Amino acid sequence: MAGIDNVGQNGSLSYIDQLKKLQEQKKPDEVTGKQDLKQEDFLSLLTKQLAQQDPFKPVSNDQMIAQMASFATVDGIGKMNSQFESLNSSMTSNQALQASSLVGRDVLVPGASGVKKDQGNMAAMVKLPASVDNLLVRIEDAAGQLVRTFDVGAKPAGDNRVEWDGKDQSGNPLPGGKYKVKASGLVDGKSKEFDVSTYANVNSVLLGKGDGNVLLNLAGFDSPVRLAEVLEVGKA
Template identity: 35%
Template sequence: MTISSGNSYLDSLTNASSSAGAAATKSNQTIDQSGFIKLLTAQMANQDPTAPMDNNQMVQQMATFSQVAGTTQMNQTLTSMASDIAASRFGSASSWVGHAALVSSDIAAAASNGAYAGEITLPSDASALQLTLVDSSGQVVHSANLGAHSAGAVNWSWDGKDDSGNAVAGPVQLITTAKAATGTGSVTATNSVWTEIASVQSPVSGSTKLITALGNYAPSDIKAVS
């Protein structure tokens, strides 16, 4: 009877397992801890008594398997954690659906009641602040003199109706001009608008996005929720 020596028996079993696995599903290609112990036991039982397996070699095999098994388990844990985080993230963001979010934009969309609202940020004091809303055809649909303001946020709102009382569907472009409180220069203002959150997308492999009439925004882009 031929006695297998060294790792030849384990190698043959591993090769056979690999060949069978190539035709099987991915789950059948892997070997669990129980299978590894069986292979190691078979290798020791069939080793050549005149050339037994080296202890260091056996320890190395066990360490390698342990490392691979540990990595697999860690990957499974990380995948599970990612799913949990995504679910938690989605749960938090989904509570915003139906609310209005304040986002940086020079374009405004009407709320469900037809009104428009936003915030103008002034980096310095302004003696005169003017807000003009223009539709897609370039026509001015609303203009407001907001007066003098100190540096900071200036809130504005409009009922969404033109001078004839007709509702402006939008979206509309915001044009702001501000005269500096001192000197003859101007102040560069930045616009933010309120937009309603229609839904939330939160894929496991991607980032959460809030869906609005103005586009999709990450939760980190939201300045405030009302």
């Protein structure tokens, strides 16, 4: 093979070193197929080295076994990576198939911004670190203007669902679109803002760009969210 004739007669270069040397000599414009070195390349290098070794200083059995083991390890890692890629692709496809059943359903995702339909209310989930006597909910429109405030009363620690009827402070129905839900209350005598998650309807499912993620396109959302971010699946 090209580039092997200049190997020293004493066999000082290991098989792995020769493999690296051969890889460096393989230029892209000289190879039309894959540039990976296969087992047949290793066997050719092994035969070449054995033929060129110094008969008075042959490679010892220990050296040969160690170098063969090194090659086997490298080859095994390559095969393992290939198997992991295949497994990851299969798992992603299965996730996408399962996620397709979510199309048309409401899912709960982190974030205070949600979408209200033209007719109907809007639901959210408030996570409370401790019970509160008066949970205050504030609704802001897409421009950040406060359009409604209401008190939902005492709530226990944990996840608490709250619903807004879609009307302003005067009782007038508001148009559909994006709204932000904020929640606050007194904890140990101090006012505190709480984490809020909102519901959104799933329009479609798509695969990530080779990263194994399954993404959900949500109605009214500018960018998709990862399936792993979904906290709860609601009604269709």
